[in-house]
Amino acid sequence: MSPERSDHKIAWEDPEAGDGAYTLPEGDTVVGRAEDADVVLNSPLVSRSHARFERAGLRLTLHDLGSSNGTFVNGERITEHVLRPGDNVRVGSVALTVTHPVVEQQATVLAPAFTVAEGVLTDDGAGAPASMLTAVLPFADSPVEEAMPERGVVPDEMLRDPVLSEEALAAAGVEVTETEYMALGGGVGSFVFTDLLRTSGVAASDITVIGNERVPYARYQRLCINSQIPASERLRSNSDSCPDNVWGFPGYATREAWRAVRSGNLGEAASLLWSIFGEPAVAQTYTPISGDVFDSIDREAERIGWDEMLREGRIRAIRKTDRGRVAAVVSTSTGTERRHSVVAGRFAQFALGYPAIQMLPDLATYREQTGDHFHIVNAYEDHDAVYEHLREHGGTVMIRGRGIVASRVLQKLWEDRAVNPNINVVHLHRSRLAEGHQYGRSARKVEEQFEFQPFNWPKSCWGGELRDLLESSDDAKRAELLGAWGGTTTASRDDWRELVKQGVREGWYRPEFGSVREVVPSDDGRVTTRIDSTAAEGSTLEVTTDFVIDCVGLEAGPERSPVIHDLMEMYDLPLNPLGRLKVNDDFELPGLRHDSARVYTAGAVTLGGPYAAVDSFLGLQYSALRAVESILASGMQPRGLRPLRGLYSFKQWVRWAQGVAP
Amino acid sequence: MTPSLAGRWQSRLFVLGTIGVIVSALFAVSLSDPGVGGGVYFVILFYVALFGLAWDVAFIGVQRLRWDRDWPPVFQVAAGIVEGLVLFLLIDGGGLPGIPEQGVPFGSRFLPHYGLVWLLSFLWLQGPMRVLSTRWRFFGGRLV
Ligand SMILES: Cc1cc2nc3c(=O)[nH]c(=O)nc-3n(C[C@H](O)[C@H](O)[C@H](O)COP(=O)(O)OP(=O)(O)OC[C@H]3O[C@@H](n4cnc5c(N)ncnc54)[C@H](O)[C@@H]3O)c2cc1C
Numbered sequence: 001m002s003p004e005r006s007d008h009k010i011a012w013e014d015p016e017a018g019d020g021a022y023t024l025p026e027g028d029t030v031v032g033r034a035e036d037a038d039v040v041l042n043s044p045l046v047s048r049s050h051a052r053f054e055r056a057g058l059r060l061t062l063h064d065l066g067s068s069n070g071t072f073v074n075g076e077r078i079t080e081h082v083l084r085p086g087d088n089v090r091v092g093s094v095a096l097t098v099t100h101p102v103v104e105q106q107a108t109v110l111a112p113a114f115t116v117a118e119g120v121l122t123d124d125g126a127g128a129p130a131s132m133l134t135a136v137l138p139f140a141d142s143p144v145e146e147a148m149p150e151r152g153v154v155p156d157e158m159l160r161d162p163v164l165s166e167e168a169l170a171a172a173g174v175e176v177t178e179t180e181y182m183a184l185g186g187g188v189g190s191f192v193f194t195d196l197l198r199t200s201g202v203a204a205s206d207i208t209v210i211g212n213e214r215v216p217y218a219r220y221q222r223l224c225i226n227s228q229i230p231a232s233e234r235l236r237s238n239s240d241s242c243p244d245n246v247w248g249f250p251g252y253a254t255r256e257a258w259r260a261v262r263s264g265n266l267g268e269a270a271s272l273l274w275s276i277f278g279e280p281a282v283a284q285t286y287t288p289i290s291g292d293v294f295d296s297i298d299r300e301a302e303r304i305g306w307d308e309m310l311r312e313g314r315i316r317a318i319r320k321t322d323r324g325r326v327a328a329v330v331s332t333s334t335g336t337e338r339r340h341s342v343v344a345g346r347f348a349q350f351a352l353g354y355p356a357i358q359m360l361p362d363l364a365t366y367r368e369q370t371g372d373h374f375h376i377v378n379a380y381e382d383h384d385a386v387y388e389h390l391r392e393h394g395g396t397v398m399i400r401g402r403g404i405v406a407s408r409v410l411q412k413l414w415e416d417r418a419v420n421p422n423i424n425v426v427h428l429h430r431s432r433l434a435e436g437h438q439y440g441r442s443a444r445k446v447e448e449q450f451e452f453q454p455f456n457w458p459k460s461c462w463g464g465e466l467r468d469l470l471e472s473s474d475d476a477k478r479a480e481l482l483g484a485w486g487g488t489t490t491a492s493r494d495d496w497r498e499l500v501k502q503g504v505r506e507g508w509y510r511p512e513f514g515s516v517r518e519v520v521p522s523d524d525g526r527v528t529t530r531i532d533s534t535a536a537e538g539s540t541l542e543v544t545t546d547f548v549i550d551c552v553g554l555e556a557g558p559e560r561s562p563v564i565h566d567l568m569e570m571y572d573l574p575l576n577p578l579g580r581l582k583v584n585d586d587f588e589l590p591g592l593r594h595d596s597a598r599v600y601t602a603g604a605v606t607l608g609g610p611y612a613a614v615d616s617f618l619g620l621q622y623s624a625l626r627a628v629e630s631i632l633a634s635g636m637q638p639r640g641l642r643p644l645r646g647l648y649s650f651k652q653w654v655r656w657a658q659g660v661a662p
Numbered sequence: 663m664t665p666s667l668a669g670r671w672q673s674r675l676f677v678l679g680t681i682g683v684i685v686s687a688l689f690a691v692s693l694s695d696p697g698v699g700g701g702v703y704f705v706i707l708f709y710v711a712l713f714g715l716a717w718d719v720a721f722i723g724v725q726r727l728r729w730d731r732d733w734p735p736v737f738q739v740a741a742g743i744v745e746g747l748v749l750f751l752l753i754d755g756g757g758l759p760g761i762p763e764q765g766v767p768f769g770s771r772f773l774p775h776y777g778l779v780w781l782l783s784f785l786w787l788q789g790p791m792r793v794l795s796t797r798w799r800f801f802g803g804r805l806v
Contacts, residue, residue, distance in 0.1 A: 246796055249789035278736045281728075442729040453729065460731035463800040464664025465722075622800050644796050653793045 008060050009099045010053070010089075016043040017094050024060070029053040031091055032065070045069045045092035059507040060100070062089065069093070082507055099536050149337040154316075154329050162570050164319040164327055166344065175341040176327075179208040180639045182348040184315055184328055186211015188220050188617065189351025189602040191297065192243050193624040195304055198662045199246055199652045200628060201642040204305040208343050210330055212314050216306065217297055219353060224290055227379045228408040231291035236404050236455060236491050238462075239276050239286050241618040243293070244300035246625070246644070247653055248618070251276065252288035252296075284494055285454040303661055311343070315563050318350065319570075324595030347631050347638060349587075349600040351620070355561035358554040360400060366519040366527070375527045376519070379405045379551040386547050387416055394422025395546035398529060402429060402450055403488040406551040407496045410509075414499045417508065425503065426543055427511045431534050439484045445492070448500045449511050452492035458485050461612040462619065471585055471610045479577040482612055514541055519548065558605045567592070578608025585610045586630035587623045596636060600627040663787070664732045665725075669803025670718040673791075675711060676805055677783040682707045685779045693771065698762045703775055705760035709749060710776070717745055735788065742780045749776070 010031075011021040022029070022039050031039040034048040041050070047067035054061045060083045064071035072090040073081045083089065089096040152174050158164060169176050181197055183190035186209050194209055213219060229235065239251035250258075253276040260269035275286035301307070313332035321327045327344040357380050359367065366376055377383035379401075390397065390413070397413060399406050410425065417423045429449055436444030436451045445452045460466040470481055490496065503509025514531035522528040522544045529548065533541040557579050558564045564581070567573060573591045574582040583606050584590055592599035602623035604615040613619035631638050642648060655662055665673065686707045690700025721741060725731050750772055752758055754765050766772045792799050 240799070247789075247792045248799065249792050251789075254789075276735070279734060280730065280732075281734045282736055439729070441727055442731075444729055458730045460664035460725075460802075462664065464669075464802045465666045465725075465731050466664075467800070468666055468802060625796060625800065646794055649796060650793050 008053075008055055010039070011097045011099070012041070012094050014041070014043060014094045017041040017046070024053050024055050026055050026057075029055070030065070031096075041091060041094050043092055043094050046094060047092070051091050060098070067092065082504060084504070084510055097536075099539075146333075148333065150331075150340065151337055152340040154340055154342065159317055159319070159329070162320060164321045164342075166321050166323050166325075166327075169342055177208070177341065177343045179343055179345040180206040180347065181208070182326070182328060182343060182345045183207065183209040183309075184211070184318065184348060184350035185352045186213055186216060186310060186312075187218075187351055187353050188216055188243055188297075189353070189620045189623070190349070191216035191301070191306070192246070192617070192620045193349045193351065193602065193627065194306070194309065195244070195300060196246055196621070196624045196628050196644070197641065198304040199656070200644045201648075201662075202638075202640040204308050206639050207309045208345065209306070209310045210313055210315055210328055210343060211310065212312065214310070214312060215298070216301060217294055221290075221294060223380055226382050227405045228412045229290050231289075231294070233290055233408075234287040235290050235293060237287055237293070237617060238455065238459075239288065241616065241621075242296065243617045243621070244296040245656060246621060247649075247656075248621075249653075252292060253286045255296075256288070256292065280454045280492070285491065287491070299659070300656075303656070303659060305661065313341075315350075315352075316340075317566055318348070318563060318592075318599070320592065320594045320597065324597060326592065326594060326597040326599050346597050346636065347600075348597070349602060349624070349627055350563075351602045352561055352563060352605070354555050354604050355558055355564065356556035358556050360516075360550050360552055360554065362516050362519050363400075363548060363550050366521075370521055372521065375546065376548045377550065378553075379409055379549055380553060383549065386549065387412060390423050390546075391416050391419045394420050396424040396426060396544075398426045398428055398527075398543060398545040398548045399551055400428050400548065401488065401551035401553070402427070402433075402490065403551065403553070404456075404490045405553055407450070407490040407493070409549055409551055410503075411496060411499065414503070421508075423508065425509045426545060427509065428516070428529070428531070428543075429511055429513050430515050432513055437484065437487050444489065447497060448504065450497075450500065451487065451489045453489040454491060455613075456486070456489065456616070457612045461485060462616075462622070467611065470612055475577050478610075479608065482578070482608065485612060512541065512543060555604055561605075564605060576606075576608035580608045581605050583609050586626045588627065588630055598631060598634060598636075600630070602627070663735075663738075663799075664730070664802060665722075666802030666804070667718060667722045669801065670721065671715060672805045673787060673798075673803040674714050674718065677786060678707055678711045678714075678779070681782045681786060682710070682779045685775065685782065689775050693774075695771075702760075702762060702766060706749075706753070706766070706772070706775065707779065708760075709753075709758065710745070710779070713749060713752075714745065717741070735784075738784060738787075742784065746773075746776050746780065 008024040009021060010024060013019045029038045030049055030052050031037060031041060032048050032050040033042060033046045037049060049065045050067040051071045052063045052065055054063060062071065062073065062078065062081050062083055064079045069092045070077045072078065074088050083098055087098065089098050154169065154174050155172055158168060166176060181202060183194045190209055190211060194207055197207055198204065239253035240248035242248050242251060253272050257269040257272040260272065272286065275283045279285040313330040315328050316331055317329040319327050321344055325344045325346055326348045327342050329342055331338050331340045357378065359378050363376050367373060374385065377386055399409060413423055413425055433446050433449050433451060436446045458466055466485065470478055473481060500509060512531065513535050514533040517530045517532055519527060519529050526544050526546050527548055528542055528544045531541040531543065533539050558581050559568065571591045573589060576582045581589065581601060583601060587600045587602055587606060589599050589601060602614065602620050606614045611619060611622060614623065632641060632643055644652065652662055686703040689703045694700035725733055750768060753761050756765065795805060798805065
């Protein structure tokens with residue numbers, strides 16, 4: 001820690017007032033033209049007693065003392081303002097550079113008993129090597145499995161061949177099951193694909209779902225809970241994005257309003273309907289309650305016979321077979337042994353979710369070097385221990401990332417402050433966000449360093465002009481458009497905006513700006529982040545906090561999923577400019593097309609292709625719709641499948657409304 | 663909703679060609695004025711469609727000023743009011759082919775007819791439309 005950075009300082013260079021600098025003591029410092037001001041600024045636009053700095057520990061507040069020409073922070077006239085690093089201060093016509101001290105707060109020594117719980121999201125990754133876990137949160141597929149007797153294993157040399165011989169499989173005693181449609185993954189993407197097949201006339205007996213979870217939203221729900229969306233919280237999702245209903249009608253808002261009407265809550269019903277009527281222009285955007293979405297999926301799963309179609313197991317490989325089909329090599333653990341088998345069919349869609357979520361590289365390095373998983377956590381892993389500790393002992397948390405997850409974590413910390421007011425937050429940003437992303441003649445709104453947008457893409461990416469545009473663009477243009485429309489944003493929720501403002505006002509929330517050079521353990525057992533500050537050019541800032549929460553949610557590329565990696569190698573699958581799987585406009589992988597088989601995919605692994613919002617309920621439905629249309633158009637006489645439109649669609653909708661099987 | 667221009671045109675023609683025709687027929691049968699005839703409702707419907715094609719171009723321009731390129735229902739209401747008023751002024755000003763000399767009374771004829779066509783179309787497009795076409799909402803309101 002450099003000594004000259006341990007104080008609050010002001011400095012100025014002004015043609016009239018001259019150059020100067022002043023270290024602000026604890027308490028008040030008056031700035032003005034009068035001789036007896038603490039800091040004399042001799043400039044005609046400065047009043048005699050113009051402004052007052054009030055320093056209380058780390059907190060620095062600027063007050064205007066009724067000056068004639070005003071005191072400004074970042075161009076806005078203020079009467080009272082808590083200063084933050086990077087703020088531009090102007091007193092009359094004189095610009096002041098304010099430097100803030102290095103943050104060094106009271107030591108909170110952590111009991112050594114706090115070691116990290118196996119908080120990392122793995123499916124069955126007990127015993128995974130520490131270095132794997134520190135760098136990445138793998139959950140598409142855990143790298144290590146428990147040892148147990150294996151039964152019916154597909155011999156390795158057979159898997160080395162890009163075309164699997166079905167006869168040889170039989171000869172090797174491997175069980176081969178036949179099916180028409182395969183939904184591989186068994187998560188939300190597989191669910192909406194299966195749901196569409198079922199509503200389009202396919203019998204449950206013609207579909208095999210393979211996944212390592214019993215309920216389709218199991219992993220999704222875990223990610224939600226870890227990132228602070230309990231069942232009672234609202235998601236960031238449109239009313240009409242209904243994984244349980246391909247038509248998106250009636251949407252969640254209407255259903256919620258109907259429930260409110262039935263329980264006599266007319267005011268609430270009206271306010272829900274008002275949201276979807278006016279959003280986002282004149283009303284706050286409606287989003288459904290997480291628990292409602294899960295319940296609706298449960299109901300639909302039951303209706304379409306999910307359990308009957310599901311084969312629990314782990315997909316080990318996907319192959320073309322010599323009978324022109326596509327096959328999944330599966331293993332199912334019974335607890336005492338692992339049984340291997342093969343499922344072969346004509347139409348497959350795999351939706352394996354995020355291959356992995358990565359820690360920010362500097363945090364990954366810290367974890368790897370120290371083995372400390374307690375002070376530094378990823379918001380997507382189970383990190384309740386952090387909040388428990390904070391509620392009991394107080395402390396300072398550094399938040400990295402400014403997206404929706406950061407908002408949720410902040411909300412959680414705000415709630416915990418009600419229990420223990422000694423919780424402080426430092427929010428680290430790479431640079432100051434002056435204005436939001438711009439595209440054409442429109443721009444996103446920015447407030448307190450958060451950039452707002454109802455969903456993670458402009459709405460019309462789901463089904464409007466921007467969808468059309470992206471699909472009709474070439475690879476390079478797509479990458480450019482995605483760059484313009486994407487970026488990190490959060491929802492403009494009134495409660496979130498208010499709590500950030502409150503935090504700023506009360507001084508327990510403070511943004512810092514700069515890029516991280518390194519993260520190291522501090523002497524007192526906490527974590528020090530060394531930052532190349534952008535607020536004071538060329539200086540290093542050291543911020544020591546009790547915890548760092550990585551809210552960035554860096555997604556790993558498709559090669560981190562063993563199954564996809566293997567597919568990429570075996571069939572030389574091309575990647576798109578964003579490094580994800582290249583699919584055609586129907587979400588098919590042309591490289592896996594076979595005599596009488598088609599393979600499609602969906603979800604995050606396809607970002608960079610024809611559609612922006614691939615990782616969303618509605619986007620998954622869109623991918624499913626395209627895949628099913630393409631299957632229908634293949635001329636391969638897919639069993640049971642009918643176009644879902646017109647009267648047939650209406651009939652299916654009525655069945656949905658009645659809750660009877662499709 | 664996030665309609666595209668082609669989607670707006672197609673959806674407009676679709677709802678006017680179905681809901682609009684049915685409602686106009688009902689009006690023609692039950693509220694036909696002597697000397698004017700029930701056909702005037704179809705003429706009005708025709709103008710709603712015709713001018714609407716131009717309005718849609720303007721509305722798309724407004725959408726492009728919005729980050730989300732969306733068209734919230736509240737905008738749809740405002741658009742319906744503006745379109746209706748302008749159409750009535752044109753009718754009242756006279757000179758539109760097919761409209762009787764004396765014009766069409768606002769409160770007793772124009773408003774109920776235009777209003778009902780608009781309201782039913784609006785409600786239809788807020789959801790039921792998707793039941794007939796699962797693609798509709800993903801393709802900016804296009805039907806083909
Ligand atoms: C916290 C959070 C909140 C979100 N909120 C919303 C929202 O509100 N609205 C919205 O539209 N979208 C939301 N999303 C985005 C998206 O809708 C979900 O992530 C959704 O779960 C993606 O579905 P998926 O099928 O791609 O992946 P998943 O639902 O994760 O399914 C993939 C499945 O594949 C399984 N699997 C992987 N590899 C194998 C293998 N080798 N063998 C067997 N099984 C395997 C996994 O176990 C998993 O069950 C959210 C995402 C996150 C992380």
